[in-house]
Structures are given as structure tokens and as C-alpha cells.
Amino acid sequence: MEFLVASAIGVLTAAGLYLVLRLRTFPVIMGTSLLTYAVNVFLFASGRLATGAPPILTDAERYTDPLPQALVLTAIVISFGMTAVVVMIALGAYLGADDDHVDDAPAGEDAR
Amino acid sequence: MSLFLIVALPFLGAMLPGLMNAAGRQACAGVTFTVTLLALVGLLTNLPAVLAGEIVSARVAWLPGLGLDVTLWLDGLGFFFAALILGIGLLIIAYARHYLSRDDHMGEFFTYLLLFQGAMVGIVLSDNVLLLLVFWELTSLSSFLLIGYWKHLPEGRQGARMALAVTGMGGLALIGGMLILGRIAGSYELSVILENRDAIQASPLYHPALVLILLGCFTKSAQFPFHFWLPHAMAAPTPVSAYLHSATMVKAGIFLLARLWPVLSGTTEWFVLVTGAGLITMVLGATIALFKHDLKALLAFSTVSHLGLITMLLGTGTAFGAMAAVFHILNHATFKAALFMSAGIIDHGAHTRDIRHLGGLRRLMPVTFVIATLAALSMAGIPLLNGFLSKEMMLEEAAHTTLFDLPWLVPALAVLGSLFSAAYCFRFVGQVFFGPVRDDYPSHPHDPGPGLWGPPALLVVLVVGIGVMPFLAEPFVKLVTAAVLGGTAEVPGAHLAIWHGLTPALYMSIVAVGGGLLLFLAHRPAQRLWDGTPRPEAKALFDGLVAGAVGLARRTVAPLHDGAFSRYAAILAVTVLAVGAHAWLTGASEGPSRTMQTPSVVHVAGWAMLVAAAGALVFFHRNRLLSLILIGIVGLMVTAGFVLFSAPDLAMTQLTVEVVTIILLLLALNFLPNRTPVESSSLRRVRDGAIAVAGGLATMALAWHYLLRDTVAPSISEFHLANSYKGGGGTNVVNVILVDFRGFDTYGEIIVLSIAALLIFALTEALLSGPVRARLLNRVPDQARAGGTHPMLMVIVTRVIMPVVMLVGFYIFLRGHNEPGGGFIAGLIVSIGFVMQYMASGFAWTSARLKYPYHGVIGAGVLTAGLTGIGSWFFGAPFLTSAFTYVRIPPFDKFELATAAIFDLGVFLAVVGAVMLSLESFSRLARRAHGPEDDYPMGVDPSRDDLPRTTEMGA
Known part of the structure; x- marks a missing residue:
């Protein structure tokens, strides 16, 4: 199971990185979303993996680590805010200049 | 009067003229005069003590760890300068009242003047050298504002910039010199430094300290070779020239030379540097002054010359x-x-x-x-x-x-x-x-x-x-x-x-x-003879120097920072990989200490779906709608993973965030092209693929490594588990951590979220008020639009389940302290309920039924959370200390009341407000683009006579 999680993190990171390196805004946003998943799962997994041991206090013997969960919970919500801002900026740039490239035009074509 | 008050008075008073500008010129000047007079009288109350040879002092700890305390002292030298500053200040204020014309903004002038005055008084009364440096920089800044007061004059702006550049550079040098001095003396208090003459002059660091401090003093007091800025600063209004550039600011360098005279003077280096610079400045300034035709330029160079005399x-x-x-x-x-x-x-x-x-x-x-x-x-x-x-x-x-x-x-x-x-x-x-x-x-x-x-x-x-x-x-x-x-x-x-x-x-x-x-x-x-002699022009040299520095910076930065985001991302990724690889190869670690758990077929199937979706996303990312669906699958699988690995709170959060994110991206995709064209060369794709694979392998290895090992140090989670119920009154440890143990973090996080939402709102406003608005109005949708934007079935279903959604949200919120749930999740659920209404019944219908603007909801949330935290102050406890109790009201069962719940309510409100404000902003763009939407919340309504499409309904 540990291998599955680790490899899932790896796959998410690889796919995210590849998309982040694309030239248009939309795939880059997709890439950052994938990277967000990867980072969140990575952080979450730092509490190690435990099944059937939620951090809800009962008579149970063991609980999984609650701290990474609390960190990741806010991270998920904030990453929504971050995605929304990036999308808004991308949209504004596209609507304003009719261009959704993430890179500036090479010098010469466009006056700074 | 306390020394604190003497220094603080001009600063406090600086607000008044700016505020009172509308009250008239007389009032502006009057209040400035009064403030200065008060400070001067306060200074004079200390005269008897100074005359008796005492040193008046005042101290309050500010940042003792840095050696930076607000310590002030007043001896003869400080009194002399403070009296000069305040006394001449009074005369200047009276003069400026009549000098400035009706077109000049008098409040602004006197505000700057008082800021400057306060900074000057601060310099001469500071005991702590770090504090002195703060005031020193403040004089540079406020004099910049004063020199450039006539913003319409290019000479004023250029003169101000030159003065700031020269004195600012000197200020940097001075900081270095003073830090060295404090280091040698073992204290940043002037009174201590001044007693360490022998230690300072014997130190190997004496020479660097001396040179750096002299750089600071010479630039400020316009000594050769830094004398050139002062005449250019004369573009300022005359009261400023009279005050700053003859009586006070340029004397700050002299003051510091005099202040540090006991510890720095007496060596050959001091003698040669200070006397030499002074003599050159004196002769040079006097010579140039004779041949200037502008009265103020003549006086400026004569000031340079006299400052040289004093320095000498x-x-x-x-x-x-x-x-x-x-x-x-x-x-x-x-x-x-x-x-x-x-x-x-x-x-x-x-x-x-x-x-x-x-x-x-x-x-x-x-x-x-x-x-x-x-x-x-x-x-x-x-x-x-x-x-x-x-x-x-x-x-x-x-x-x-x-x-x-x-x-x-x-x-x-x-x-x-x-x-x-x-x-x-x-x-x-x-x-x-x-x-x-x-x-x-x-x-x-x-x-x-x-x-x-x-x-x-x-x-x-x-x-x-x-x-x-x-x-x-x-x-x-x-x-x-x-x-x-x-x-x-x-x-x-x-x-x-x-x-x-x-x-x-x-x-x-x-x-x-x-x-x-x-x-x-x-x-x-x-x-x-003078006019016929060629001479170097200081301003041209200075401008050339600045242009050269700017050019050098540009040539250095431009190749690195060429605006290609994808290149930065690649460089960043490779750098992180390189650093990680170095750590991996040089570090040592022990073998696995945990055993691997065996996955079942279901687990493998979930993993396979996630991997397949992520892989497909890469291959089909040019089809943007498809990629949204694929990323939705990834999100669902991550959610399932959270469920599996004992994180119900995370699963609920991820699921609800997933919903709002997809809606948001759909709204955005409405405007963006539907396909990504093929642009990058295959070489480039291979390169990116290599970076991506390397990054993926690295994170996988890292995760794999630590998943098989126990934590290096014991986790503080044990404390949280043990105290969650006893100390926080809740059994859902994740929620107790969020609203109690680490409530301050959460408070910061909801503020960040709120700021993000406000930013989106502001960007939308900016877009809609600019040229984009016209473009949106003229936009023709690039795909055929479905008829019946508000299907009856969807309208009815969403309205019927709205109360249910609210109830679920409420329930999730209430149980959050003990069971999975809480403010974040409840906020997201309620938001989804609202979004459904927008989607089904339309923007106008929903907005018309909205009682509170989302900004207000955000504000209420942050305020509620903040006030809950402040509330604990009244019980003598630190910010955000929580309290809880159990009450029983028959016929209900015993239940818990906790202040943490009020904090969680703030979180809830902030999340609802932030999510809704973001989505609403996006849909406002969409609304612009598609012109007036249907007047009716239902596309087809049998109960309505469906003819007059222009009639206003609802709102």
C-alpha cells in the first residue's frame, strides 16, 4: 500500500510538472492543480498510513496522526483560493490581450 | 517634559496640518507652529538640568534582543542642536506661511516639515545608535519629499532623487560603521560607546568603521567629493532650503562627527580624512559660490564651504x-x-x-x-x-x-x-x-x-x-x-x-x-576666466553613473529574467531536483523500520484509476473540457484515498472543494479557447518530459522512503490526542487542532482566503470597468448555446433541496467538534447550495434574493473569529484561549457549549463569503458576455403567459 501511495504521488508530480511547463495558461493551471494534489497527499502521508484509525476519540487502541490532517485541510481550502486567483489573472490577461501564452513575447516583438 | 514627548510631538503633530488643510492656510501654519512651540517649550523645561551638567535620559525597551531600545538622552550638545532645530523651525514655519502661494498645498508641506523636524530631533536626542540610524534614514526620506515638494518642476524631482541617492548611500555606509562601532564597544548605547575610546581606537576594525561613518557624515553634510547634491537640492521651496540645507539637515553629519568626536578623533587617519575633506570643501565651495549667478546657488555653495570649515x-x-x-x-x-x-x-x-x-x-x-x-x-x-x-x-x-x-x-x-x-x-x-x-x-x-x-x-x-x-x-x-x-x-x-x-x-x-x-x-x-575654464559637471557625472548602474543591472537581469514563465519553472524544478539529489546522495539513513501493508484489489483499482487519469490528462491536455473531467477523477480518487487512510475530515473537504473548483474552471473555460494548440517542439517536449519524470521519481522516492520509516523525532500529535478532549472539549482531534490548538494559524488562513476572494473581486471590477467590458459585450460565443438556460426540472430540484442542503451544512457544522465536520466543510457545503441556485435559476434571480453582500459575510466571519480570540483577553488569557462547558436544558440531552464553536462560526462565514465572492465574480464576467439573461428563472413555465419577454419579473 505504501508503494501505491508513493507512486501515486510520483505520478501526480510528474504529470503536474509536465503540464506546468506548457506554454498556455490553462494547462499550466491544470498542472498546478495536480501539483497541489501531490503536495497535499505528500504532506498527509507524512503522518504515515493507517486504515480504520480516524482521529476521532473513542475507545479505540490507536489513532492516526491528526496533525498532518489539520494542516492539509486548510491547505486544500487555501489552494482553492489560490487556483481561483490564478484563473482570474489568466482570464484577465486573455480577455485583455487576446493571448493566453504564459511567456512574454520574445524581445523585439513587444515593446517593454 | 519627557524626552519621549519632545521627539514624538512633531510626529504626532504631523498628522494635523494634512488633516486641517481644508481649514485654511492660517490654521495649517498655526497648528504647525503650536506643535513646534510645544516641543520647544518642552525642551526648555530641561534646560536647568542641562545647565547643571546633568544628562537627562529616558528609556523604554523595544527590541532588547537586537540591542535596539528607545533610549534618549539630552546633554549640552543634544540640547544645542534640538534648540536650533526647533527654534529655527519656528521661524521657518512663520516664514513659510507667507512664502507659499495659494496654489501650494500647505497641509502637505507642513506635514512633511514636521516629519522632518521629528526625525532631526530624534537624531540629536538618540542614545541608542540603531535608533539614531532609523531617524537618520527618516531625515533622508522626509527631505526627499520636501525637496521634491513642487512636483511639477523637473529640477525639483531630479534634485530630490539625487539627494536621496547620495544621502541614502551614505546612510547605508553609516549603518555598517555604527554596527561595527557597537560591536567593538559591546553596546549600541552611545553613552557606553563614548566611554570606550581606547578599545575602539585599538581595534583592527577602527579603520573600516571610521571610513564608513565618515562616508555617512560627508554625504549628509555635503563634503567633498559628495558636495554636488546640495546645490541641486536648492530647487526646493526657499523655506526648505533655509531649514534643511543651511540650518539643520546638513548639520546632521556635523552633529555626528561632533557626537563621536571623543572616540574617533585624535588619530592621524581622522585628522587627514576629516581636515583634508573639510579644507578642500571649504575652498572649492567658496570658489564656485563666487561665480554663481543664482542667489540660492551662491548660498548653496557658500553653505558647502562653511560646512567644510566646520568639518575641518x-x-x-x-x-x-x-x-x-x-x-x-x-x-x-x-x-x-x-x-x-x-x-x-x-x-x-x-x-x-x-x-x-x-x-x-x-x-x-x-x-x-x-x-x-x-x-x-x-x-x-x-x-x-x-x-x-x-x-x-x-x-x-x-x-x-x-x-x-x-x-x-x-x-x-x-x-x-x-x-x-x-x-x-x-x-x-x-x-x-x-x-x-x-x-x-x-x-x-x-x-x-x-x-x-x-x-x-x-x-x-x-x-x-x-x-x-x-x-x-x-x-x-x-x-x-x-x-x-x-x-x-x-x-x-x-x-x-x-x-x-x-x-x-x-x-x-x-x-x-x-x-x-x-x-x-x-x-x-x-x-x-571662470566661464572659459572647462570643468567637470557634477550632475552629468552623477547622471552618467546612475545610467551606467541601471544599464549594468539591466544587462545582468534581462538574460535571466526574460519573461518566459515556462523557463523559470524549468529552472526552478531542476534546481530543486539538484539540491534534493545532493542531499540524497550525501545524507545517510537507516533501513526501513515499518512493514508494508498489503493492498487489496480495490485499492489497486483506485490507484490504477488515479494513475490512468493523470496519465490521460497529460496526453489529452489539449482538449480542455476533457482534461477537466480527468482532473475530477483524480480528485475523486484522492478523496477516496483520504477515506481509506482514516481522514474523514479531509475527504469531506476535498470532495466539496472539488465541486467548487470544477465549477470555477468551467466558468473560466467559458471564455478561454477550448483547445490548446500544438506549439512546443518535440525536443522541448522531451526535455519537459525528462524534467517531469525526474521530479516524479524524486518525490516518489522521498515519499516511499519516509513511509517505510518512523518519524525521526516524536510527533507533537501525541499531545494533541491526549489533550483534545480534556483541554479542548472535543473528540474530533483534527477539528480541535484547527479551532483550538492551532487556532491562530486557522485565523490567518481564513484571512488569506478572504484576501484571495477580495482580490478576485477587485480584478473583476478592474476588468469590467476597462476595455475588456466592451470586448465582453461584443463577444460572440464560440459554440452553439443550449436553449432553455434554466431547465424546469433543475430549478425545482435545486429549490426543493436547498433547505436540505442548509440543514446538512448546519448539522455538519454543529457536530464538527466531535465528529468529522466543522466550519470549513460546512461552509463549502452551504456554498455549493448557493451555487446550485445560481446555476439553476440564474444570476439575476439569485442576486435579487441575496440579503447580505458577500464582502459583508467575509468581514463578519473574520471579525467573529477575531473577536472570539480577543474575548479571551477579558479573562486574562492569551489570544484565542478557548473555554467550554456542558449544559443541560430539559428535555434535551446534555450538550457542550464551547467558545471554539464561535470561532468555527467565523471560519464558516469566511469560507462561505470567500467561495461565493470568487464564483460570483466569475459569473459576473459571464453575465456581461452573454448580454441580458432570461428574465425568467424558468425557461418554460406552464403557469405563465409566455409572451412579453421584456416584462420585469422578480426583482
Whole structure:
């Protein structure tokens, strides 16, 4: 199971990185979303993996680590805010200049 | 009055003139005057203690860990400067009231002036050198504002920038020097530093410290080779020139030289550097001044020259030199401020400051003539005026000073400087006031009202008073001198007197004045000679230097920072990988300590779906709608993973965030192209693929590594698990961590989320008010639109389940403390409920039913959370301490009341507000794009006579 999680993190990171390196805004946003998943799962997994041991206090013997969960919970919500801002900026740039490239035009074509 | 108050008064008062600008010019000037007067009176209440030789001090700890405390002290030297600053400040304020025209924003001027005044007083009263440095930088900044006060004048802006650049650079050097000094002395308190003369002068760091501090002082006090900024700063209004550039700010460097005199002076290096720079500045400034035609430029260079004189005196390192310097600071402040104000009066009356266009003003402006002439003659060193006394002391000191083993060098240069000084003074008087009355003045010159000539007249009274009765000033000058010497030398016994007998100084003085007179008479040929001599132009050199630095920076940065985001991302990824690889290869770790858990078929299937979706996303990312679906699958699988690995809270959060994110991306995709074109070369794709695979393998290896090992140090989670119920009153440990143990973090996080939402709102507003608006209105959708935007079935279903959604949200919120749930999740669920209404019934219908704007909801959330935290202060507990109790109201079961729940309510509100504000902003763009939407919330409604489509319904 540990291998599955680790490899899932790896796959998410690889796919995210590849998309982040694309030239248009939309795939880059997709890439950052994938990277967000990867980072969140990575952080979450730092509490190690435990099944059937939620951090809800009962008579149970063991609980999984609650701290990474609390960190990741806010991270998920904030990453929504971050995605929304990036999308808004991308949209504004596209609507304003009719261009959704993430890179500036090479010098010469466009006056700074 | 407490020293704190004296320093704080100008700062506090600085707000008043700006606020009172609408109340009129008189009120503005009046309040500024009153504030300054209060500070001056407060200073004078400390006079008896200072006269008694005590040192008044005040201290409050600020950042003791850094050695930075607000410690102030007041001795003779500090008192002298503070009195100069506040006293001349009063006169300047009165003068500026009448000088500024109706078009000038007076409140702004006086606000800057008071800021400057406060910073200056701060410098001279600081005991802590770090505090002094703070004030030092503040004077640079406020003088920048004052010099550039006339924003429409390019000279003003350029002069301000040059002054800031030069004094700012010097300030940086000074910071270095002072830190070294504090390091050697082991304390940043001046009073301690001043007692460590031997340790400082013996230290190997003495030389770097000395050079750095001198750089700071010389730039501030316009000493050669940094003298060039001062004349350019004269583009400022005349009151500023009179205040900053003659009486106070340029004396800050001199002040620091005097302040540090006990520990720095007396060495050869000090002598050569300070005296040398002073002498050069004195002669150079005086020479240039003679040939300037602008009255203010003449005075500016003469100020440079006199500052050089004072610097030279401090450089000699003798007690007599220090006394002469102190005396000349006083005298120079009186006559030079009066001269500047006179120049302002002439400018005011004749509308020109060019000497070539003036002359004969003696008859037209008799009052100004008397004032300016007395001040100028004092500057020239004519007996019975105060300038004569200190200048003779200077010559006396110069006669005993030997530089570079050449006994004649210093006296000769001192006489030369005085000679030019006398010559330009004679020129000032002779070519402006004497000569025939002309008929081609730009304006008819006349004496102004007493509001303008009163302040300089008062100063001239001092000029004559001290000049005739120097013995009155003697005790005070000696007191200040004693403070400068700081016990390292005896205060000289020499007296301030007009007649010292036939001393060498007297002969030198006679030579200087006589020579000056001859030079004045020969001014015309001398000017021709001067004009014909090529000279380096300081401003051109400076501008060239700045342009060179800018060019260098641009050439360095441009290749690195070329605006290609994908390149930055690649560089960043490779760098992180390289650093990680280095750590991986050089670090050591132990073998696995945990055993691997066996996955079931379901687990493998979930993993396979996630991997397949992520892989497909890469291959099909050009089809944007498809990629949204694929990323949705990834999100679902991550959620399932959270469920599996005992994280119900995370699963609920991820699921709800997933929903709003997809809606948001759909809204955005509405405007963006539906496909991503193929642009990058295959080589580039291979490169990116290599980086991506390397990054993926690295994170996988890292995760794999730590998943098989136990934590290096015990986790603090044990504490949370043990205290969640006992201390926080909740059994859902994740929620208790969020709202209690780490409530402050959460508080910060909801604020970040709120700011993000407000940012989106602001961006939307900016877009909709700019050219994008027209573009959106004219936009033709690139795909056919579905008919019936509001299907009846969806409208009815969403309305019916709305109360259910609210109920679920409420339930999730309430149980959050003990079971999975809480403010974040409940907020997201309720948001989804709202979004459903928007989607089904349309923007207009939903907005019309909205009672509270989302900004208000955000604000209410953050405030609720914040006030809950503050509430604990009333019980003497730190911010966000939580409390809980159990109550029982029959017939209900026992239940818990916790302050954490109120905090969670704040979180809930902030999340709802932020999510809704973001989505609403996006849909407002969409609304613009598609023109007026259907008037009816239902596309087809059998109960409605469906003909008049223009009738307003609902709102």
C-alpha cells in the first residue's frame, strides 16, 4: 500500500510538472492543480498510513496522526483560493490581450 | 517634559496640518507652529538640568534582543542642536506661511516639515545608535519629499532623487560603521560607546568603521567629493532650503562627527580624512559660490564651504578646534538662514534670483537690504558681527595646524577660502542691493510684509547681538563644547572676544577681507576666466553613473529574467531536483523500520484509476473540457484515498472543494479557447518530459522512503490526542487542532482566503470597468448555446433541496467538534447550495434574493473569529484561549457549549463569503458576455403567459 501511495504521488508530480511547463495558461493551471494534489497527499502521508484509525476519540487502541490532517485541510481550502486567483489573472490577461501564452513575447516583438 | 514627548510631538503633530488643510492656510501654519512651540517649550523645561551638567535620559525597551531600545538622552550638545532645530523651525514655519502661494498645498508641506523636524530631533536626542540610524534614514526620506515638494518642476524631482541617492548611500555606509562601532564597544548605547575610546581606537576594525561613518557624515553634510547634491537640492521651496540645507539637515553629519568626536578623533587617519575633506570643501565651495549667478546657488555653495570649515575644525582634534566648530555652527545657522530667507524675499519681490538681473534694490527694499547686508557681512567675517568671531577662531586654529608636514598649507588654504568667502559676500551685497536702480526687473521689487521679513530680522538681531556681546554666548558655547569633548580633553580657557590683540589670526583675517574686496572689484574678468575654464559637471557625472548602474543591472537581469514563465519553472524544478539529489546522495539513513501493508484489489483499482487519469490528462491536455473531467477523477480518487487512510475530515473537504473548483474552471473555460494548440517542439517536449519524470521519481522516492520509516523525532500529535478532549472539549482531534490548538494559524488562513476572494473581486471590477467590458459585450460565443438556460426540472430540484442542503451544512457544522465536520466543510457545503441556485435559476434571480453582500459575510466571519480570540483577553488569557462547558436544558440531552464553536462560526462565514465572492465574480464576467439573461428563472413555465419577454419579473 505504501508503494501505491508513493507512486501515486510520483505520478501526480510528474504529470503536474509536465503540464506546468506548457506554454498556455490553462494547462499550466491544470498542472498546478495536480501539483497541489501531490503536495497535499505528500504532506498527509507524512503522518504515515493507517486504515480504520480516524482521529476521532473513542475507545479505540490507536489513532492516526491528526496533525498532518489539520494542516492539509486548510491547505486544500487555501489552494482553492489560490487556483481561483490564478484563473482570474489568466482570464484577465486573455480577455485583455487576446493571448493566453504564459511567456512574454520574445524581445523585439513587444515593446517593454 | 519627557524626552519621549519632545521627539514624538512633531510626529504626532504631523498628522494635523494634512488633516486641517481644508481649514485654511492660517490654521495649517498655526497648528504647525503650536506643535513646534510645544516641543520647544518642552525642551526648555530641561534646560536647568542641562545647565547643571546633568544628562537627562529616558528609556523604554523595544527590541532588547537586537540591542535596539528607545533610549534618549539630552546633554549640552543634544540640547544645542534640538534648540536650533526647533527654534529655527519656528521661524521657518512663520516664514513659510507667507512664502507659499495659494496654489501650494500647505497641509502637505507642513506635514512633511514636521516629519522632518521629528526625525532631526530624534537624531540629536538618540542614545541608542540603531535608533539614531532609523531617524537618520527618516531625515533622508522626509527631505526627499520636501525637496521634491513642487512636483511639477523637473529640477525639483531630479534634485530630490539625487539627494536621496547620495544621502541614502551614505546612510547605508553609516549603518555598517555604527554596527561595527557597537560591536567593538559591546553596546549600541552611545553613552557606553563614548566611554570606550581606547578599545575602539585599538581595534583592527577602527579603520573600516571610521571610513564608513565618515562616508555617512560627508554625504549628509555635503563634503567633498559628495558636495554636488546640495546645490541641486536648492530647487526646493526657499523655506526648505533655509531649514534643511543651511540650518539643520546638513548639520546632521556635523552633529555626528561632533557626537563621536571623543572616540574617533585624535588619530592621524581622522585628522587627514576629516581636515583634508573639510579644507578642500571649504575652498572649492567658496570658489564656485563666487561665480554663481543664482542667489540660492551662491548660498548653496557658500553653505558647502562653511560646512567644510566646520568639518575641518572638528578634524584637527583639538579642544579649541571643537569649540570653534561649535561656535561656528551656531553663527552659521543664524546668518545663513537669514540669508536664505532674504533670497526668498528677493525672489518673491523681484521674481528673479539671478544676480545679473538685480541691482539697486537698496532703495526699493530697504528692510531686506539691512537684514541681508548684516547677515552677509557677518558671513564675510566683518568685526562686530558673529561670523567674524568664529572665523577668527578658525584662522587661529588653522595657524596651529600642520598637514602633511607642511606648516603653511592649512593656514594658506584657510585664508584662501575666507578670501573667496568674503568676495562672494561682497558680491551678494554689492551686485544685488547697490548699483543703479534698474527698470527691467521681471516684477516690481518691494519690501514684503513683516510676516516674511520678521523671521530673518530676528536672526539678524542674534547675529549682531552675539557679534557685539560674545561673552553672553560664551557659557553656553563652553557647555556644548564640554559635551562634545566628553571628558577626553579640558574645555579651552580662551574667551570669546572681539579683540584678542595682534594675533596671526587677525592678520589673516585682514588679508582675507582685503583680498576679498579686491577680488570682488575684479569680479568681471575673474568671471570671464571662470566661464572659459572647462570643468567637470557634477550632475552629468552623477547622471552618467546612475545610467551606467541601471544599464549594468539591466544587462545582468534581462538574460535571466526574460519573461518566459515556462523557463523559470524549468529552472526552478531542476534546481530543486539538484539540491534534493545532493542531499540524497550525501545524507545517510537507516533501513526501513515499518512493514508494508498489503493492498487489496480495490485499492489497486483506485490507484490504477488515479494513475490512468493523470496519465490521460497529460496526453489529452489539449482538449480542455476533457482534461477537466480527468482532473475530477483524480480528485475523486484522492478523496477516496483520504477515506481509506482514516481522514474523514479531509475527504469531506476535498470532495466539496472539488465541486467548487470544477465549477470555477468551467466558468473560466467559458471564455478561454477550448483547445490548446500544438506549439512546443518535440525536443522541448522531451526535455519537459525528462524534467517531469525526474521530479516524479524524486518525490516518489522521498515519499516511499519516509513511509517505510518512523518519524525521526516524536510527533507533537501525541499531545494533541491526549489533550483534545480534556483541554479542548472535543473528540474530533483534527477539528480541535484547527479551532483550538492551532487556532491562530486557522485565523490567518481564513484571512488569506478572504484576501484571495477580495482580490478576485477587485480584478473583476478592474476588468469590467476597462476595455475588456466592451470586448465582453461584443463577444460572440464560440459554440452553439443550449436553449432553455434554466431547465424546469433543475430549478425545482435545486429549490426543493436547498433547505436540505442548509440543514446538512448546519448539522455538519454543529457536530464538527466531535465528529468529522466543522466550519470549513460546512461552509463549502452551504456554498455549493448557493451555487446550485445560481446555476439553476440564474444570476439575476439569485442576486435579487441575496440579503447580505458577500464582502459583508467575509468581514463578519473574520471579525467573529477575531473577536472570539480577543474575548479571551477579558479573562486574562492569551489570544484565542478557548473555554467550554456542558449544559443541560430539559428535555434535551446534555450538550457542550464551547467558545471554539464561535470561532468555527467565523471560519464558516469566511469560507462561505470567500467561495461565493470568487464564483460570483466569475459569473459576473459571464453575465456581461452573454448580454441580458432570461428574465425568467424558468425557461418554460406552464403557469405563465409566455409572451412579453421584456416584462420585469422578480426583482
